[in-house]
Amino acid sequence: MKVFFLAFFLWFSSFVFAQNTFNGVVFDQEQNALNGVNVTIRDNQGKILGYAITDTKGTYTITIEESSAAIVIEIKSMGFASVSQSVANKTQTLDFVLTHEAFELKEIAVKTTPIRRDGDTISYSVSSFANTQDRTISDILKRLPGIEVGTDGRILYQGKPINKYYIEGLDLLGGKYHLANENLPFGEVSNVQIVENHQPIKVLDSLVFSDRAAINIKLKKGYTFTGQAKVGAGLSPLLWDANITPMLFTKNRQLLISYQSNNTGENVGAQLNQLTVEDLVNQFESNSQKTDWLALQQLARPNFSEKRWLDNNVHLFSFNYLHKLKKNYEIRLNMSYLNDYQQQNGGTTTQFITPTDRVTLVEEKYNQFYLNSLHTTLSLEKNTANNYLKNNLQFEGFWDCQRGTINLNGEGLQQELHNRYFKLNNNLKSIFAVGKQMITLNSNIVFHKTPQTLAVNPGQFEELTNNGNPFDKLLQEVDLQTFYTHNYISLTKAIKRFSFEPKVGFEYENQELQTQLSTSENILLNPEFSNRLKWKRAKAYFQLQTQYKKDKWRMDFTMPLNLHTYNIEDRPLQEQENLTQLTFEPRLSVLYDWNNFWKVNFSTGIDNQFGTINQLHYAYILQNYRNIQQINSELPQIFNRNLSAGVFYRNPIETLFGNVMYYYSNSDNNLLYTTQILENGATSLQAIEQNNTKIAHTISGRLSKYFSVIKSNITMNANVGLQEFQQILNLELSDINNKNWGFGSKIETDVTKWFIVEYQLNWMFAKNKVQNQSSPTISQQNHLLNLNLHPKENQYFALKSEYVNNDLFSQQSENFFLDMLYRYTTKKNKIDLELQLCNIFNTKNYRTVNISDFSYLETNFNLRPRQVVFKIRFSL
Known part of the structure; x- marks a missing residue:
């Protein structure tokens, strides 16, 4: 890692050493400043080193990294004579005067700039x-x-x-x-x-x-x-x-209505996922994401197109309307309903790695999922240069039912899960001016309820629940009710190049968790199988955010001081914990816009994380048929130190984009988790109070280039990840090391106007080590090759192939898929008539491996059979 940083900074310094800045103003002959003039700097061979477009004042600024003694600066604008001048390669101010030039175009060929x-x-x-x-x-x-x-x-x-x-x-x-x-x-x-x-x-x-x-x-x-x-x-x-x-x-209205339904393997439900950073951060901070306390044992999903393996029957309805009202207000309504029935069929071989042994578990699985969800959001917003107001009212409801059958060592096992979740959320935010500063008021209120039940037949964990005697049924019930609110006020003040935002806020969370594990033999088990947990969490904080902006520099320094209070109590179990702790969690972020092409950012910070209610419950909870969990310990506390750095390159003129990013985290934990792996593959998780550290490194890079002359796009990417931590496996403290790395590429090129080729490669590797036991490296490679032919303007023929290769711990697995598509488009109405033939070779199953902290999971997944579909498609 030291070598990486040394190489990085040597590379960085080589650019900084030869950096020169050129600026000036471009006028016409009447000394009027010219806006929109293209200013380009090239070397003596004609390579572009930098460019700019003059602003309304006619000014430009270009910074380049070049070691040659002289460069060429070009000034071009429609209606004026071009200027090309060789100048010394040193920081200087150069003004230019353009002369009007009228000319007649005998023939015009319009070519769009990509x-x-x-x-x-x-x-x-x-x-x-x-x-x-x-x-x-x-x-x-x-x-x-x-x-x-x-x-x-x-x-x-x-x-x-x-x-x-x-x-x-x-x-x-x-x-x-x-x-x-x-x-x-x-x-x-x-x-x-x-x-x-x-x-x-x-x-x-x-x-x-x-x-x-x-x-x-x-x-x-x-x-x-x-x-x-x-x-x-x-x-x-x-x-x-x-x-x-x-x-x-339209200018004042937008409307999108959608009804979609299929049983061809297309996962249209993914179109309803929340994807933007702002919305995901709000869900994380309010702890209002749907949490699945209980689950079926599922098959690991294949890492290629869902259309090949998703056995579905889905109906989706979505209504989205936005209307701009008077006085710059906008009202928006988003509603969606999803109904989906999915099936999984296949088998798994799980290999648990312990410090002294390996435990193997073989399962044949058939699962059915009945998924129902409703999402509604009503939003009122005013977003102008003078003030901001937004109120978001949201409701979410999930009514899911899942059933599973497992053949375990020749014996059948039934599972049934009812997994429900309901949430009501209102978020109000207002920003307005008071004098020369901006005041922000924010209030977020969330209520959600999670009633879930899991039934397993026959019963499991006989030694723990029924004195070692077999029994018919095990039933786990969970009911969690949560109230959460976050309110704050802040003031934003600009002083020259600085902006200061002091913020005072308060968070409060009240949760009640009731769980009950019962059997067909003993309707109610002893108290260690029942939770009656009351969880109260509060945080009062003061935060000062300081931002600095000058030329190409952007800096953000945030200093939050937080007072955390936890009151946790389970009276029937006579368990209680009270915690009050003051934390200081500074964060620094620096962004340097090097020039028109290069950008560098760096960020670092520390933060304290405390456990959530699903990380601390004093009685057992059956998470799935072979995993039971009891965390009877102190409140989890994690002290994180993190660092990230990135170099970004974007050159729209050369249509070249690239980035390299590095992430590092070092986490100190007060709890060490102990996993007991039984001979039948069942696991029991508990926690003990023992300090330990987890370290993670991630490096990733991506480069993409578009060649407009041949209409080709090439992308390459690579990533490396390392993790080191400790865990107790079967009563023995174990050092665990996980490594994963991979690379990929994507090429799309127009060989001719009627023949287009697409190729994509993804190659991933993974390896883990538990104490002194090092497991073999697992590799997964995926190749996609699409041949697209256009024999005539209104006809399209495609062959889409996919090759998947997995090195399993028992053997190597290879799959080859081939699809065909023919499309005829009517010339008059532009209606597509499509014939699709999928999975021509009728590949029926797929084998893959997934690696967790201390196990390998080999999955045999039954795929969709060969299918023929005829479609009619048209634009509205």
Whole structure:
């Protein structure tokens, strides 16, 4: 690691050593400042070293790293004669005067620039990246350099998640933007804009900076009615696929309605996931994410396209409406309902690694999931340069039922889980001016309830629950009720290049946990199987956030002082804990915009984390049929020290984007977890009071380049992760080391106008070591090759292949998949007629390995059979 940092700083210093800055003003002959003039610096071979566009005052600033004695500076603007001048390579001020030049264009050839930059906004021309087979904006986003779209639909720019997703500057979906990506026809979109350093709250734009980016979808027309509709049917077995998603976008209204249903393996429920950073952070801080206390033993999901293995029957309805009212108010309603029935069928072989032995467990599993959920959000917002007001009222409800059958060593075992969750949340935030400072008031109130039950037949853990005698049924009941509120007031004041924001706030959480484990023999077990836990948590804090902004520097230093109070009590078990602790958790972040191409950031901080209620309960809880947990200890406390650094490169002119990021964390824990692995593979988890440390390192990098001449996009990425920690396995203290690394690439090229090739590779490796037992390295590789042919303008033929190779601990597993698609588009109505043949070779199962802290899980997953589907699709 020392070698890595030494190489990094030597590389860094080599750039800083040869850094020169050029600035000046561009005028016309009447001494009027010219806006929008292109200023480019090149070396003697013509390579671009830096560029800028003059602002409204005609000024430009360019910083370059170049060791040659002279450079060439070029000034170009429509309607003026171009200027090219060789100057000494040293920091200097150069003003230019352009002369008017009128000329006649005999013939005009318009060629769209793929990527252009204007200040903090980078615009991607959709037409430059579109191919004939594309249908939605999601198809375009996946090949834009600098942008990455995850398998869950999350969008990352330069390796970091975006903080907002706008359509024509409006946030219609409130973080659930995957719904628009998968259904908005790309033909209606002119540009995809990346807004760097985006501050979503306009009144704070000049006071509080952000290092996150936002995406804005620019439409071709001011009034757009669009969307898509499709209907499909097929065989093996009887299949259907339906989608009707109309959309309306005007200056003051936006509407998106969607009904989707299929049993072809397409997971449309993922389109309702919350993906933006702001919404995810709010859920994490309020501890209001759905927590599954109980679970079935499931099959590990394959790491390739869900369409090959997801056995589903899904119905989705979503209604999203935004209306701009008078006085700059916006009202937004988002409603969605999901009903899905899924099945899993296959087997697992689990190998538990202990310091002295290995325990192997073989299971055949069949699971059924009945999923129902309702989400509703009503939002009122005013976001102007003078004030900000937003009230968000949200309801979430889950009614899930799951059933599972396991064949364990020749004996059948039944599981039934009722997994429900209900949440009501209201968040109010107001920012307004008082004198020359901004006042922020925030109030968040959350109530949620988690009633869950798990029944296992026959009963398990006989030694623990029934004196070693077998019995028919084990029933676990959990009921958790939570009230949470967070309120604060802050003041934001700008003094020259500094902004100061002192904040005073208060958090309070009141939870009541009631659990009961019972058997068919003894209806109620003794008290150590029942929790009646009352949990009260409060935090009062004062925080001073200081930001500094000058030229290319951005610094953020936050100093929070927190007073934590915990009152935990379980009267029937006569257990109680009270804790009051003062913590100081400073954080520092530095961002340096090196020049137009390079950006560097660094952050470090410390924080204290305290356990949640599911990490401290004095009585046993059966989490699944072979995992029972009792954490009768002190409140978990974790002291974290973290550090991150990143180097980012973006060059829209050369369509080249890249980043390298490093993360480090060092955590001191007051509890050490002890896992007892029984001979039948069942595990019992407890905690003891013993200090221990967990260390983690992660390095990742990504590089993407678009070649506009040959319409080719190439992406490469790599990552390395290391973890070191301790755990007690079968009463013996064990050092655990986990390592994982991998690399990947993606190439998409237009061989000819009618032949397009797509290739993607992902290769992952994992290895763990428990005490002195080192396990073999597990590798997983995935190759995708798509051949896209367009024999005629309105015809499309594709062969989509996928090769998956897994090195298992018992043997090697290989799978090859091939799909075929033929599409005919009517010339008059632009209706797609599609014939899809999936899994041509009828591959029926897939084997893979997953690695946890001290176990290997080999999974044999039954896949979807060969299927034929005919679809009709058209844009609305």
